[in-house]
Amino acid sequence: MHPETGQIWKWLGEIPDPEIPVISLTDLGIIRDVHWDEDTLVVKVSPTYSGCPATAMINLDIASALKGRGVEKLRLERQLSPPWTTDWISAEGREKLRAFGIAPPGTVEAERIRKLAGEPPLPVTCPRCGSQDTEEVSRFGSTPCKAAWRCKACLEPFDRFKCI
């Protein structure tokens, strides 16, 4: 008897993201499918960014966590399509990001509609003081998935999860 997939999802939900360890792989929304192919467990993982160096680490972490739980045969598959979007980050994951000091992303669809309507993007809330008087410093931050921002109210710099 092999473990139920529901149990596997729970175990995957305990694996931290290697670069932002406050959220788990399931919070990040990169685990797309878990199923048994006879006695082999298949886990489908979507990369966040094509060149994200954490991808190899994530695969290693999944393999060692599941081996540690007694999963003997594991096949990790890369699922490119549909491409990962920040919309797949869970509500809980967003709150964890904010509490950690990273402004969570907006939703892709909302941003797209505002752009089409010629409206400016929604303001970004400072994860430290809650002010919306913030500005982007650089299109990219400490990892491919983040941009560098600063708060003009509390004067603190912060990372913002890019909305893709």
Place this chain on the structure above:
Amino acid sequence: MAIAEAEIDRKALFETIVRLGDNTLILGHRVSEWCGHAPVLEEDIALANVALDLIGQTQLWLGLAAEIEGKGRSADDLAYLRDAPAFRNVLLVERPNGDFGQTLMRQFLFDAWHLPMLEALQGSADERIADIARKATKEVTYHLERSSDLVIRLGDGTEESHARMQAALDDQWTYAGEFFVADDADTSMAEAGIAPAPASLKPAWDATVDAVLKEATLERPSGTFVHKGGRQGRHTEHLGHLLAEMQFLQRAYPGAKW
């Protein structure tokens, strides 16, 4: 006859995917040369991240090319063990970085082509190509936003930055037309619905370039001469020097792994 035709198509398919992967590989390598040398820390990080995206896309393209070729080569083999005449990138991306303005102008001219190319490839008859294009489009949308923003800020900036951006544009202009010149492989892939005809991307490129240059107060050069040949393996002397650095480790220590 049918087999021979299938063979030709497979060659054209391989060629097309290698061209995509070589563009991102060579530009990614060039941009990575800035790491630790950019004018400000934020730009250093941004350049490194753009390079990382491009190298990541290279792994997808060259991985697919190797699979289609079916000769047991890997993406790494294609990147590290081919000589200059086997590379299929456009000449623009192998040009030396120059100053920060030249690097940005090259990036902008490339991004303005790259995005509509990827958007068209999302509709490719080959699902594997469409999947990679959908992934890369998200990253490249962001690249074009950044390079457009900086070309505008520097073009419409100080007297010095304006002069440098105009010089960068004049200098690279003759290399930007190569994207749109078709050969037999392009025609074959366009007929099969696998990739867009190169010239079909020109209106979108022109629209982006004109809009951004106008806001940047830069003047679009009027010349129509086009340097070409990179997509067929005829390169400038700069590519060999780039490859010497990029491939050194695998050439000196074959099979070395991290």
